[in-house]
């Protein structure tokens with residue numbers, strides 16, 4: 695077998711490990727959440743929170759994956775890492791600002807990519823014990839039950855999450871918020887982009903938009919949305935695994951309107967395909 699070509703059973707083995715490790719990291723994170731004291735965080739930058747549990751969770755996940763698959767690449771939010779043909783992208787806690795302030799809306803997000811194609815993605819919210827999971831071509835589930843995106847077609851009934859960060863100018867975000875509101879949508883923000891995507895996949899939300907996200911925040915969730923019948927943008931064609939890019943994931947019935955409001959194109963096919971290692975920076979501002 696040529697380098698970089700895994701059999702389905704190799705992917706399945708990794709998916710099984712992912713299920714185990716995401717739940718054990720979730721238990722570790724929940725334990726840290728229960729102990730988190732007021733002000734028990736430091737800042738990596740403006741509105742960018744860090745707790746001890748972020749690093750502990752990433753170390754735990756990295757250790758388990760590297761022990762089982764030492765030749766795989768690992769790219770995590772806290773420790774970075776190497777992007778290889780086979781690579782895991784890991785957010786040890788997404789929604790750290792919520793976590794640090796005692797709000798139980800955070801998760802662990804893990805994706806596995808081979809030659810630029812996401813093979814599976816998992817998002818686990820330990821506070822609700824909810825695991826969203828998708829394997830390429832096999833549909834999406836929440837705690838093992840098949841999920842699908844909402845059937846919404848009207849903006850005056852739509853609820854859309856818009857995430858933002860200091861990485862893109864406020865004026866650009868305000869323009870997108872205004873365009874979505876003008877179409878009649880309710881616009882929300884809950885502070886975990888990964889859970890925002892999971893909620894599109896299971897129909898709790900109609901779309902998630904953010905003008906720049908890092909791959910650990912969105913690659914797993916975008917596969918889960920696509921496998922649940924939603925429409926996504928071609929994330930790594932617009933940006934890259936290393937530097938991130940714009941994110942749009944939507945129920946099919948409103949996807950073109952969301953794309954127009956956010957000025958983010960939709961992917962043509964269903965596959966979440968990427969050209970990794972290009973390192974190209976996204977031009978969305």
Ligand code: IPD
Nearest residue numbers: 788789790857858859885886887
């Ligand atoms: C952030 C959250 C937030 C999103 C940001 C992310 P973090 O990740 O997902 O909702 O808007 O783009 O950086 O800092 O909680 O891991």
Ligand code: CA
Nearest residue numbers: 785788789911
């Ligand atoms: Ca994150």
